[in-house]
Amino acid sequence: MTAAGHDVAIIGGGVVGCALAHELTRHRIDVTLLERATEVGFGTSKANSGIIHGGHHASPTTLKGRLEWIGNQRWGDLCDELGFGFARVGELTVALSEADLPTLDHLVEQAEAKGVPGVERWDRDRVLAAEPNLTTDVVAAVHGPTTAVINPYEACFGLAEQAVHQGLVLRTDCPVLGLARNGDTWVIRTPAGPVHARYVLNAAGVFADAVATMAGVGDFTIRPRKGEEYLLDKRLAGLVHRVIYPCPTPTTKGTLVIPTYDGTIMIGPTADLVDDPDDVTTSADGADRVLAAARRLVPGISDRDVIAQFAGVRAVLDSEDFLIGPTAAPGFVNVAGIQSPGLTAAPAIAELVVDLLRAQGLELAPAAGPAPPLPRPVHFASLPTEDQRALAERDPRYRRIVCRCEFVTEGEVLDAIDRGARTLDGLKFRTRTGMGRCQGGFCTSRCMELLAHDQGAPLSAVTKRGGGSWLVLERDEVQGPGPDTGGAP
Amino acid sequence: MIDARPHVLHDHYDVVVAGGGPAGLGAALAAREAGAERVLVVDRETEAGGILLQCIHAGFGLHHFGEELTGPEYAQRVLEAALDGGVDVLTDAYLLDVGADRAVKLLSGEHGVATLDTRAAVLAMGARERTRSAIRIPGERPAGVFTAGLAQRLVNLHGVLPGRRVAILGSGDIGLIMARRLTLEGVEVAGVFELLPHANGLTRNVVQCLHDFDIPLHLSTTVIGIDGRDRVERVTVAPVDDHRRPLPDRAWDVACDTLLVSVGLIPENELSRQLRLRLDPVTQGPVVTSAMETSRDGVFACGNVVHIHDLVDFVSAEATLAGHHAGLFAAGRHPRADNVRLQPATNVAYCVPHTISTEREHTVYLRVRNPLERCVLRLSTPDGVVVHERKLRYVVPPEMVNLRLRPAVLADFHGDALQVEVLAR
Numbered sequence: 050m051t052a053a054g055h056d057v058a059i060i061g062g063g064v065v066g067c068a069l070a071h072e073l074t075r076h077r078i079d080v081t082l083l084e085r086a087t088e089v090g091f092g093t094s095k096a097n098s099g100i101i102h103g104g105h106h107a108s109p110t111t112l113k114g115r116l117e118w119i120g121n122q123r124w125g126d127l128c129d130e131l132g133f134g135f136a137r138v139g140e141l142t143v144a145l146s147e148a149d150l151p152t153l154d155h156l157v158e159q160a161e162a163k164g165v166p167g168v169e170r171w172d173r174d175r176v177l178a179a180e181p182n183l184t185t186d187v188v189a190a191v192h193g194p195t196t197a198v199i200n201p202y203e204a205c206f207g208l209a210e211q212a213v214h215q216g217l218v219l220r221t222d223c224p225v226l227g228l229a230r231n232g233d234t235w236v237i238r239t240p241a242g243p244v245h246a247r248y249v250l251n252a253a254g255v256f257a258d259a260v261a262t263m264a265g266v267g268d269f270t271i272r273p274r275k276g277e278e279y280l281l282d283k284r285l286a287g288l289v290h291r292v293i294y295p296c297p298t299p300t301t302k303g304t305l306v307i308p309t310y311d312g313t314i315m316i317g318p319t320a321d322l323v324d325d326p327d328d329v330t331t332s333a334d335g336a337d338r339v340l341a342a343a344r345r346l347v348p349g350i351s352d353r354d355v356i357a358q359f360a361g362v363r364a365v366l367d368s369e370d371f372l373i374g375p376t377a378a379p380g381f382v383n384v385a386g387i388q389s390p391g392l393t394a395a396p397a398i399a400e401l402v403v404d405l406l407r408a409q410g411l412e413l414a415p416a417a418g419p420a421p422p423l424p425r426p427v428h429f430a431s432l433p434t435e436d437q438r439a440l441a442e443r444d445p446r447y448r449r450i451v452c453r454c455e456f457v458t459e460g461e462v463l464d465a466i467d468r469g470a471r472t473l474d475g476l477k478f479r480t481r482t483g484m485g486r487c488q489g490g491f492c493t494s495r496c497m498e499l500l501a502h503d504q505g506a507p508l509s510a511v512t513k514r515g516g517g518s519w520l521v522l523e524r525d526e527v528q529g530p531g532p533d534t535g536g537a538p
Numbered sequence: 539m540i541d542a543r544p545h546v547l548h549d550h551y552d553v554v555v556a557g558g559g560p561a562g563l564g565a566a567l568a569a570r571e572a573g574a575e576r577v578l579v580v581d582r583e584t585e586a587g588g589i590l591l592q593c594i595h596a597g598f599g600l601h602h603f604g605e606e607l608t609g610p611e612y613a614q615r616v617l618e619a620a621l622d623g624g625v626d627v628l629t630d631a632y633l634l635d636v637g638a639d640r641a642v643k644l645l646s647g648e649h650g651v652a653t654l655d656t657r658a659a660v661l662a663m664g665a666r667e668r669t670r671s672a673i674r675i676p677g678e679r680p681a682g683v684f685t686a687g688l689a690q691r692l693v694n695l696h697g698v699l700p701g702r703r704v705a706i707l708g709s710g711d712i713g714l715i716m717a718r719r720l721t722l723e724g725v726e727v728a729g730v731f732e733l734l735p736h737a738n739g740l741t742r743n744v745v746q747c748l749h750d751f752d753i754p755l756h757l758s759t760t761v762i763g764i765d766g767r768d769r770v771e772r773v774t775v776a777p778v779d780d781h782r783r784p785l786p787d788r789a790w791d792v793a794c795d796t797l798l799v800s801v802g803l804i805p806e807n808e809l810s811r812q813l814r815l816r817l818d819p820v821t822q823g824p825v826v827t828s829a830m831e832t833s834r835d836g837v838f839a840c841g842n843v844v845h846i847h848d849l850v851d852f853v854s855a856e857a858t859l860a861g862h863h864a865g866l867f868a869a870g871r872h873p874r875a876d877n878v879r880l881q882p883a884t885n886v887a888y889c890v891p892h893t894i895s896t897e898r899e900h901t902v903y904l905r906v907r908n909p910l911e912r913c914v915l916r917l918s919t920p921d922g923v924v925v926h927e928r929k930l931r932y933v934v935p936p937e938m939v940n941l942r943l944r945p946a947v948l949a950d951f952h953g954d955a956l957q958v959e960v961l962a963r
Contacts, residue, residue: 284811327767332676357671359679434643434651437634441650448647450632453582454808458645473681488669490685494692508698513681517768520681521698527724 054234054245055081055218056411060225060260061252062089064097064201064395065387067208069250072399073406074215075420076413081244082209082217083237085224087515088475090205093254094392095478096278096329096361097201098307098318100292102390103140103193105160105168106302112371116394116401118163121195123396131207132425133199134310140196140292141176143346144188149296156191167194182288182347196292198310201392202478207423210468215420220244222515225253228263228381235264235380248380248406255326255364257385266376269385273326273362276318277335279343280357281350282486283454286312293346302389304342306350311455311481316343316350318361329360356486363388373401375409382406426464426479430456451499452492454485462496466503474514476500497521544626547649548576552868553861554642554656555579556633556809559588560850561841562662563616564857565864566625569660572865578656579620579627580644586627587613588664589687590850592694595715597742601851612850636809640836657868658836660860661810661824665803665842667712670764673801675707677764680771686712686800690719699725701796705773706730707761711739711848711936713800718747728794729754731761731775733782736909738802738936740848760784761797770795803846813837820888821845828891828900829873830860838864845890845903848938852903877954881920884959885910887935896948902941906960909934915941916959925951933960 057073059066062084073080086092104118128135144153153170160168169192176190177183213219220241227238228249237244253260258271281288288308295303301320309315319335336358343350366372366386371394375382384402387394407413429437429447441448446460457480465479473489473496476482482496483489489496497511497520504510509526512518552574555562558581566579585591590598593609600606603615620627630647636659637643643653667685682701684692689700690712704725706713709732717727730748735758737744748755756775762784763774776789805823807815816825816833823844824832831838840860841853863873876893880902889904904915910933917926926947933939939960 330676330678330763331674333674333762336674336676352674355671355674356669358674434653437645438651441645445647445650448645448650449630450582450645453632487666488671490667490669490688493684493688494696498696508692508696514768518681519769521692521696521700522702524697524699524723527699527702 054247055079056246057081057248057250057406058083058235058237058244058246059250059252060237061254061257062086062205062209062221063092063094063252063254064090064205064208064392065254065384065398066250066252067205067212068395068399069252069384069402070212070217071208072396072403074212074217075416076403077416078411078413080212080217081220081246082212083220083223083225083239083244085222087222087472087512088469089209089219089221090202090478091474091514093361093363094205095202096276096359097392098278098305098315099198099201099309100305100307100392101197101199102393103168103196104165105156105163105193106297107390108159109163112373113390113394114163116371116397117390118165119397119400120390120394121197124197124199124393127204127208127396128199130420130422131204131211132423133203133207135197135199136310137195137197138291138308140193140294141171141180141190142193142294142296143176143183143190144296145184145186145345146188150189152296153189153191160193165193165195168192180289180291180293182349183293184346184348198292198307200310200478204392206469206479211420211423215416225260225263228260230378233380248382248409248411250382250384250402252384254387255362257364257383261376261383261385264376264378264381266378266381269366269372271326271386272365272367273323273328274365274388275321275323275328275360275362277331277339277358277360278315278317279336279339279355281314281316281354282356283313285314285354288314288349289347295342295346304339306343306347316340323362326362329362331358331360335360357484357488371398373398374405380409426468427461429458429461451495452480452482452485454487455481457482459499462499466499471500471504472512472514472518473497473500473520544628545648547628547646547652547654549654551576551578551654551656553577553658553660553864554654555660555662556636557581557588557662557664557841557843558583558586558627558629559662559664559841560590560612560616561664561843561853561857562588562660563620563625563627564854565660565662565838565840565861567620567623568858568861569658569865569868570623570625572862572869574865574868577625579625580631580633581627581629582632584630586617586629592687592691593715594694595719598850601849602854616854633809636813638813638834658838658864660864661832661837661839661843662841662857663806663809663843665846666806668799668802668804670797670799675761675764678766680764680766680769682766682770682796683764684796684798686710686716686798689798690716693719693723699723700798701770701794702726703728703794704796704798705761705775705792705794706798706800708732708800708802709737709739709744709755710800710802711743713798714739714743714747716798716800717753718751721751721753727753728792729756731756731759733760733778734758736934740936741934762786762789764797770797773797803842805843805846807843810839810843818888818892820882821890825892826890827873827876828894828898829863830856830891831863831873835872836867845888845905848936852938852940855901878948879955881955881957883957884961886958886960889958894943896951897945899945900943902943902958904939904941904958906933906935906939910960910962912963913960914963915939916961917956918959919951919953920955920957925956929963930960
């Protein structure tokens with residue numbers, strides 16, 4: 050940090066903020082990131098569908114449409130560099146009636162206009178041969194080979210971890226309370242004291258309008274649009290091989306059937322405007338709608354298969370497009386309204402913002418050399434037997450299973466803690482402990498022990514996701530007299 | 539407990555048992571007693587005994603040992619018996635794979651990745667709890683929502699408490715036991731909420747765990763929402779109609795910082811699926827013969843992995859049967875085939891075993907769908923000829939019905955299927 054503070058402060062540690070941090074720290078500048086939650090990616094990003102969209106869904110006349118395809122092409126390299134999973138599984142956008150066919154034609158034309166390769170119409174027989182569990186009501190589909198799946202939280206962790214290696218000052222549990230100019234520097238007020246920076250990037254997601262207002266340039270409104278997702282039991286792995294889209298409507302791509310990177314099937318999301326940007330409740334009605342819509346595509350899905358549910362809130366502007374650019378406040382740059390395909394576009398957004406900052410006068414010399422790739426986390430379950438044997442031989446920590454449903458070893462849990470997991474959710478998103486069918490019934494207490502041990506703290510200090518999300522109390526914390534059992538037999 | 543881990547792992551076993559709870563330990567001992575030379579129990583935890591180790595309350599063993607024991611005491615007895623009987627118990631080990639050819643791959647804290655083979659296998663993996671997600675309670679996802687069994691583990695094994703004021707969804711036995719346990723620890727239990735019109739645990743637990751502590755039990759009521767951003771702040775509960783649909787107009791809020799979910803157990807059958815065993819859609823466990831053999835030769839099963847038991851004593855009885863036949867199988871003596879299929883009919887959810895032999899004596903376990911008083915358990919042919927009847931004072935779904943069947947009862951029956959019904963008298 051220079052005497053004047055950081056060169057750039059990023060507000061928001063979702064995938065956009067993390068991609069900005071990663072891209073900026075490839076240059077010789079001083080960058081900090083402020084995230085209100087205990088770990089990065091804990092807001093909207095963790096509830097993202099995890100799809101790297103093929104590039105042909107959004108119109109080339111929109112900013113999001115232009116950045117979607119550029120972003121798609123960046124993710125493969127990013128995943129190599131950052132060591133997380135990436136699978137280019139492809140997609141099918143499915144027409145269930147003749148009336149949908151013009152939409153399919155439009156998608157193919159859009160792909161041609163944008164230069165997305167390989168997008169083509171498949172007839173019914175070809176679709177059903179490739180995806181035999183799809184509804185036989187399918188009339189035709191458009192296949193896109195460039196669509197991929199990742200785990201969005203892994204992307205956030207990887208981007209942030211690499212950025213920290215490259216000098217990022219990461220501030221978690223650090224909500225922004227106010228913004229003021231002091232000379233040519235921004236002063237960002239936080240509970241941990243002021244943070245100074247020449248440039249401020251507003252990547253605050255559903256709170257971007259509030260942050261812009263703090264900077265005196267609150268001339269837009271974010272409309273939170275909630276999406277509920279439902280995760281199905283792993284035994285349905287292979288139910289579909291590609292991401293299955295219904296024909297889209299003007300505001301949403303609809304309810305998808307997604308083969309996640311981990312091999313589970315996820316269905317969702319809904320798209321409902323909500324008042325509260327923190328409203329991540331799931332609803333009985335949402336579940337019914339998602340299940341009904343998913344069954345229209347894949348009739349074999351049953352509500353008995355649901356093992357987990359969650360929701361995230363998209364940051365939507367009335368324009369339904371991204372808002373990226375400088376404002377009337379000098380040095381304050383909006384990176385706002387990043388709804389779908391925001392995850393896909395994030396690396397392209399970061400490149401665009403670097404160009405913008407350069408145009409604003411920020412000197413951006415490349416760092417000495419490329420950052421060495423991050424080690425890929427051990428995933429014991431997917432190793433061949435001989436590698437498992439060798440690893441278990443070398444390191445006894447990989448001989449003990451912590452999570453039986455997802456088959457996670459103690460070694461993997463300890464690795465995740467070493468790489469920054471501080472909460473039960475942080476551990477879950479890094480290693481899948483507690484993500485399987487028992488939802489942590491068996492492994493929660495062991496995970497808590499390992500976190501507590503690392504933090505040199507009692508079990509009662511471990512939280513689910515930071516803040517007030519405490520899990521257990523020590524006996525002496527529970528006040529009040531015991532029951533009067535005098536009359537009991 | 540006893541450090542029982544064998545320091546040598548052999549390449550070959552007569553019987554390998556998956557799971558070191560009362561089912562697995564009992565089966566292993568019975569296999570030894572039936573003549574199996576090398577019997578290995580594999581258990582994931584560092585101490586064998588299964589879930590019994592966290593069940594520190596009494597009430598176990600009245601049938602099997604003729605005295606009342608705590609869970610850990612019961613576990614200790616079956617573990618000691620197995621070890622005395624020459625069983626190898628490998629704890630801190632995880633079965634990675636059981637192949638169709640019964641090649642076994644395991645991961646052990648002591649031995650690393652090991653492969654071995656076995657003549658016979660007994661599946662005794664127990665059950666897991668149904669979760670909040672499985673029953674899709676809508677609302678937020680704060681900390682403070684626990685399955686009752688996880689809460690039991692935290693309280694009894696880790697010495698911490700899940701919260702200050704607790705609501706409990708479901709009146710299964712673990713939920714009832716935890717209502718009492720938490721009350722004794724000074725935690726306030728706001729109430730137990732049960733979707734069904736009747737309690738879902740043993741009557742004795744309703745009396746001893748709720749009534750004796752003045753904890754309200756709200757029947758035909760369920761949780762329809764969870765509030766609290768970081769930690770549970772309240773749950774919304776509502777009565778349900780005759781079709782178990784919530785009536786939101788009559789909902790009310792219950793202030794609490796913790797929700798325990800005790801809504802049933804699911805047999806842990808991932809290994810069974812890997813082995814492509816035939817499963818019963820009602821029990822969600824393997825279909826078994828009267829020798830507790832699954833649809834795959836030489837693969838036996840017992841305990842909660844087959845069907846959820848109310849009492850560990852019956853698990854032990856079933857385990858003895860499964861282990862005995864696994865031991866015989868390992869010695870090359872295949873059990874004689876059954877000749878009668880049991881078909882659950884009126885008011886019977888399921889029967890275990892799924893088939894019986896008219897030539898041997900059996901205990902058939904069954905569970906009813908609805909409570910009935912002054913009723914009769916009837917075996918009849920598919921075209922309605924009554925073969926056997928037994929009067930029952932009452933039946934309720936949470937209490938398993940045991941039917942002892944002697945060959946004499948079926949002496950005049952020559953069909954290949956029997957309907958099992960429980961009817962009002």
